[in-house]
Amino acid sequence: xxxxxxxxxxxxxxxxxxxxxxxxxxxxxxxxxxxxxxxxxxxxxxxxxxxxxxxxxxxxxxxxxxxxxxxxxxxxxxxxxxxxxxxxxxxxxxxxxxxxxxxxxxxxxxxxxxxxxxxxxxxxxxxxxxxxxxxxxxxxxxxxxxxxxxxxxxxxxxxxxxxxxxxxxxxxxxxxxxxxxxxxxxxxxxxxxxxxxxxxxxxxxxxxxxxxxxxxxxxxxxxxxxxxxxxxxxxxxxxxxxxxxxxxxxxxxxxxxxxxxxxxxxxxxxxxxxxxxxxxx
Numbered sequence: 001x002x003x004x005x006x007x008x009x010x011x012x013x014x015x016x017x018x019x020x021x022x023x024x025x026x027x028x029x030x031x032x033x034x035x036x037x038x039x040x041x042x043x044x045x046x047x048x049x050x051x052x053x054x055x056x057x058x059x060x061x062x063x064x065x066x067x068x069x070x071x072x073x074x075x076x077x078x079x080x081x082x083x084x085x086x087x088x089x090x091x092x093x094x095x096x097x098x099x100x101x102x103x104x105x106x107x108x109x110x111x112x113x114x115x116x117x118x119x120x121x122x123x124x125x126x127x128x129x130x131x132x133x134x135x136x137x138x139x140x141x142x143x144x145x146x147x148x149x150x151x152x153x154x155x156x157x158x159x160x161x162x163x164x165x166x167x168x169x170x171x172x173x174x175x176x177x178x179x180x181x182x183x184x185x186x187x188x189x190x191x192x193x194x195x196x197x198x199x200x201x202x203x204x205x206x207x208x209x210x211x212x213x214x215x216x217x218x219x220x221x222x223x224x225x226x227x228x229x230x231x232x233x234x235x236x237x238x239x240x241x242x243x244x245x246x247x248x249x250x251x252x253x254x255x256x257x258x259x260x261x262x263x264x265x266x267x268x269x270x271x272x273x274x275x276x277x278x279x280x281x
Contacts, residue, residue, distance in 0.1 A: 002046040002057065003034075004064070004136065007143040015071060015144075016042050022067045030060045061136050062129070068144075069128035073121070076148060080156065081105070084163050096170070104166035127155045183245065183272045190248035193218055197249035199240075201259035206235040209243065221246055237265050244269065255280045 009015055016035055019042075023031050030050075034043040044064060050057045085101045092100075108120065131151055135142065196212040209232050211217045217227070225234065225243050234240050244252065252269070257279050260266040270277050 002050065002052065003140065004044045004046075005141045006042050006044065007141065008040045009144045011075070012039055012042060014075070018071055019044070019067060022070070026063060026067065028060065028063045028067075030056065031064060062133055065129040065132035065136065066125070068132055069125045072128055072144065072148065073125055076144075077124075077159070078105070080148070081159055081163065084156070084159055088160070088163055089167070100163070100166050100170050103169055104163050107166060107169075108162055124155060124158055127158065128152060131155070180268065180271055183241070183268070186245060187248060187272055190245065192248045192250050193221065194247040194249040196251045196253065197244070197247055198253045198255060199244075201254075201256040202233070203259060205261045206233050207240055208233055217247065237262050240265065241268065244273070249273075250276065252277045253280055254278070257281065 006012075006015065016033060020033050022028075023033065030047045032045040032047050034045055036042060046057065046060050081104055082101060085097055085104065089097045089100060131154070132142075132147075135147065135151060194211055194217060195215045197217070198210045198212070200208040200210070202208060209217065209227070217232070221227075221243070222229065222232070224246070225239060227234065234243055252273055254266070254269070254277060257266060258281070270279075
């Protein structure tokens, strides 16, 4: 009767309970769990006298590999991620490492309802399961820690790519935060030149800007930004930010916010001008 032995892992009883539950849920009637009294290992028995080349045997091994890969993802992946972050970010302050770890966890865990995220998770699971099935072709004894350390190079590489992407995201977010702080400081130093300013998002992605009678937009500002009196349109997003900083209005009324093609621009305006901004849906 073919069998596989799993040697000591950090929680052998937890693994045994997990396997037993998954065997029952998945209907793997051929897989039986045998616990040992010393609690240092467990044995998975393939019920029945079957050949290693038979379809039933291959199916049972594939099922076992899938379940073990799920276990690795659930109980080992975060530890692996943390080690990768510490290795790649060696020399960085702990606070920055913690933030990068938060970002990478957010990227691969918090959006599991999203189709693309589920595809990524299934991709990692398949990578591990394939390696396990290949391993079981030549060995009937496995130590999970050793297997993870020495046999999951492709899987670890996937996680390294996610960590590297998270580092780039962190740097972009930090640069954006510094940019926002700079703009906010600049606005606070400005003397308001327009009491109220209305910004109308247009369907073509441009913005129509108007003052409130009797206080219009000063002529020197209109000339500086090339704004036509009869058609006060700003087409460039960067010009829009520069225009608002120059006007430093006491109140900014945003009209048609859903038409903002650049949502980051709208978010920037909200943050930099904070309580000055009034959104009109």
